[in-house]
Amino acid sequence: MRTWVFRVLAGAGVAGVIAAVVVMWVSWKGDVDPAGATIGLASLIVAAVSLWQSRTGPRPSSPAVDPADVLAVDPPEQGDRSQVSDSAGSAGLPSPAAAAPAYPPAVPATTDRRALPNAATLTVPAGLPGLPRPPAAVFLGRRQVLTRLRKTLTTTPKTPGKPPAARPAGSAGVEPVVITQAAVYGLGGIGKSELALQYAAGHRDAYRLVWWIEADSPAQIQTSLAGLTRAICAGADSVAAAAATVEEATDWALAWLAAHPGWLLVFDNVEDSGDLHPYLGRLTGGHVLITTRRDTGWRDLGCTPISLEVLDPEPAQRLLTRMIIQAHPTRPPGRGAPAHKAGPAESAELAGLAEDLGFLPLALTQAAAFIARTPGMNVTTYRALLRDNPGKAHAAAPPGGDGERVIAQVWTITRTRIAAQNPLAPRLLALLACYAPDQLPITVLHHLPDADELQIGQALGLLASYSMITISPDSGTGSDAVSVHRLIQAVTLNDLPGHERQTVHTRAADLLTAELPEDPDVIGSWPAYRRLLAHARAALPPRSPAMSQVIDYLYASGDYATAKTLQHQRYQAQLDHHGPEHPDTLFAQADLASYTGMAGDVAGARDQFAA
Ligand SMILES: Nc1ncnc2c1ncn2[C@@H]1O[C@H](COP(=O)(O)OP(=O)(O)O)[C@@H](O)[C@H]1O
Ligand SMILES: [Mg+2]
Incomplete structure (x- = not known):
């Protein structure tokens, strides 16, 4: 739409808000006239849409079906709300495919766009x-x-x-x-x-x-x-x-x-x-x-x-042996063991440990890393530690039988050790548990106010050496990215007392917010948004301004389906927090209807506008 249209919409929006409030006030004063209240509420929504359109200006991309058009608010002759609803009936609606060519494609104004190669x-x-x-x-x-x-x-x-x-x-x-x-x-x-x-x-x-x-x-x-x-x-x-x-x-x-x-x-x-x-x-x-x-x-x-089942006992034991003995040939796996090869007693301990860990590869690799890294630790002692740490059952983890319990046991032991070596390490792991499991750009953690890059690097190195995280190059930036297994995320968060968990979530959201580029409409910022999207979804509260920024990026970059999903969560959160008539809820609802239309669900958009 052109600029003058937005100006008109802005004027109409302000006038509409005033008119709507008056109509609603009069209706409610007069012992609640449902029709009047409905018209007033509907007017308020329509006005909010107009204001929203003018607030956001010509979005970088135009919807396949503009929700304002779905509601037919533009033509003056469509006057009252019931007519509007009728005109938005399915018979009168263009299909998304049919409507699409009527609008320009998503083109951020400031950028140079051209067709992809053949x-x-x-x-x-x-x-x-x-x-x-x-x-x-x-x-x-x-x-x-x-x-x-x-x-x-x-x-x-x-x-x-x-x-x-x-x-x-x-x-x-x-x-x-x-x-x-x-x-x-x-x-x-x-x-x-x-x-x-x-x-x-x-x-x-x-x-x-x-x-x-x-x-x-x-x-x-x-x-x-x-x-x-x-x-x-x-x-x-x-x-x-x-x-x-x-x-x-x-x-x-x-x-x-x-x-x-x-x-x-x-x-x-x-x-x-x-x-x-x-x-x-x-x-x-x-x-x-x-x-x-x-x-x-x-x-x-x-x-x-x-x-895929857990490992067979023999390879599970071999995995422990390789990681413990062969990583440190001078360290026996148990008292009196030969340097390079486990004797019968040690083999029995290794077999027992593999069984204690349910032959689960994740648990085996972590326990082996712990034993290999910890001076004075051997398999027998580790098994005793496991018995002393039965591991909490918890609801936060995904369904997975005994896996979570075993991982929780292993984590309890490892946490004590790494906390003693470097208190920043468990703090970082708790933060990492708040993001998506794979490929968090390490630069997010660099926003921590009380640790510098070197300290963060050392703490992450320690976590990696205990197999708690994986550090790999981030192909997009040339710096590193961190991955944490989902089960480890679940047990790490579960291990925190409730108030600490909340603090960690807030801190994780703050760090991510600091990493988001300022202008989501500019194509140059998109690669960063792309890399952060999954983490933003995991860490940002739906009502936060940062989430609004992420949704703006999705809108600008043409990912309407995801914009709609996140906006739905945002709307629901505004509704829960403010109730149905607060302007923030109405704006969120109007945005939701808009994204719903652009995601191809024209009837859904109409219903949301009409709701
Ligand atoms: N057959 C195996 N031998 C050695 N290590 C393994 C084996 N299978 C998995 N691992 C290790 O166990 C850990 C968990 O495996 P992963 O593939 O991430 O599990 P999943 O995808 O099923 O959740 C990883 O560190 C992985 O390297
Ligand atoms: Mg996996």
Whole structure:
């Protein structure tokens, strides 16, 4: 819409607010006339929308369907509210697809935007890593499941209607047309992501492209796919790629994948199989590997489910042995043990410890790191410590059987030790537990007021040496990013008394707020927002100004679906806090209706405006 329209809307908005308040006041004074009150409330909402439109000015992108148009507030002849509602009936509404061309695409005013390059013509840039971190150096006991996984992915599905393999393994060793999909499922900490990493790294040469997708939420899936576009376009037209909306970039990635068969996509930690619906149907010519804690719904999506169990006793014991004895050949695992090889008594202790830890790889690696790092510690003593720390059962952790209890036990022991060595380390871990588990830019922590970068680096190094966190390079910035396993996050937070937990959450939100670039409308700020989005969702209170900034970024960058989801939480929080008639609630409701319309749900937008 043009500027004069906004001026008119601003005037109408102010007048509307006054008129609405008068109408409502009169209605309520007169022993509550429901019709009058309804008209007054509706006018107030419409006025709020007008004010909102004028407050925000011409947004960098225009909606596919402008909610103001849905409500038909512009044409003067549509006068009263009932007419407005009627005109917004489904028969009169344009479908989102039909309406889309009537509006300009999302174009932030200050930027240079151009079309993305032709997907068919670009090849994978040399050296594209595609994986979030290198696979673990010590990886034991998964030979059979790896073989099964490879077989599943390389066997042409016999599903009726699926096109047959057009040619044998091509340059990338993958059937060019078919898609094969495997879903590895199991408890948290059992080794699903590690298995996927090992598979991807081990077979990297068989694929044209390997790409890792953080798949906890639909927004993260989109962001990771859009990241593929930016990675492929980096050498050709990085400006166009940086400026593309998340939807454009995601569509481009899917077009590129369709044009270049022979890839492997890893969707890591899918929470809901439905989140993959929009993609799996559109992907052909590659392999899809899913990791998930959910054990149902995969066959319906054409995926072969593969169950991952805890390690067998023998590799579990070997894992402990390798990490404890071979990391420190001079330190025996128990009293009187030989330097390099465990004797029968020590082997029995190692086997016992593996069992105490439920053969869970996450617990095994952490316990082994603790024993290997702690002077004077041996397996026997550690087992005694475990018995003295039964571990709290807690509700905060995701469902995962005994895994949480064991991880809680291990954490209790480790926390005491690292707190004695460096009190900043447990504080940092508690903060890290408030963000999304993967890839928090380390620069967020640098906003801590009472620790400098060196101290933070030392404390993180200590946590990493105890296998509590993983530090990996952040490909976007050249600095580092920190990942913490979800189970460790859960037990860390659960371990804090209620008031401390609240303080830590507040501090985590403050640090993240300080890291957010100021102007979410400017394309130059988008890469930072993209990297911080998952963490912002985890850490920022819905009513905070910082969350509003994040939603503005989503709006500006064209991710209307996520903008709508977050705005819904914001509206609900305003409603709970202020009640239904407070201006903040009404503004939040108007914004929600707007994003709902732009996300393609025109009828939903109408209902929200009319509510
Ligand atoms: N087979 C294995 N051998 C050695 N370490 C393993 C193995 N499987 C997993 N790990 C380690 O255990 C930890 C948890 O594994 P992860 O893959 O993150 O679990 P999940 O994804 O199932 O929650 C990681 O540190 C990983 O490196
Ligand atoms: Mg995982």
